[in-house]
Amino acid sequence: MSEEVGGEPDPERLAALEKRLSQLKKTEEAPKRAADGDLRMADMAWRMVIELVSGLGIGFGIGYGLDAVFGTQPFLMLIFVFLGLAAGVKVMLRSAADLTKAQARAAAAGKEGK
Structure with a gap:
């Protein structure tokens, strides 16, 4: 078959097989790295959205609470x-x-x- 008379495998065929395997490994690694990059970018995008929304939520909560205490219904809520929003945008831009x-x-x- 593919073995020599002494029972040893053909070194040329083994070298060719190793070369093909290394090429296949390289082609499989490239899409994984691209997918990892996409996941990191999606993670960063979600982080930015959460930072923006949390800034809005915290500002709303503080403003609503102060309006309830001082009786200035929409005034402090709008300011905060x-x-x-400004704080959320600032943190998002820093990210x-x-x-x-x-x-x-x-x-x-x-x-x-x-």
Whole structure:
């Protein structure tokens, strides 16, 4: 069959098989890395949405509570909702800047490795 007379496997066929296996492993790893990147980006997007909504919610809660205490029904609630929105946007922009810096560092590390 594919074995030599002495019972040893053919080294050329083994080398070809190892080469094919390594190529298949490389092609399988690439989509996984892309999928991991997509998951990280989706995770970051959800984080930003949660930061924005939590800022709004906290501002609403503080404003509503202060309105109930002082009897100034919509006034403080509106002010604190806008303050909460501003805080949420600020935190969201900081997260986006951190993500951009991390991507720039990864790109620089990738260029140095080549």
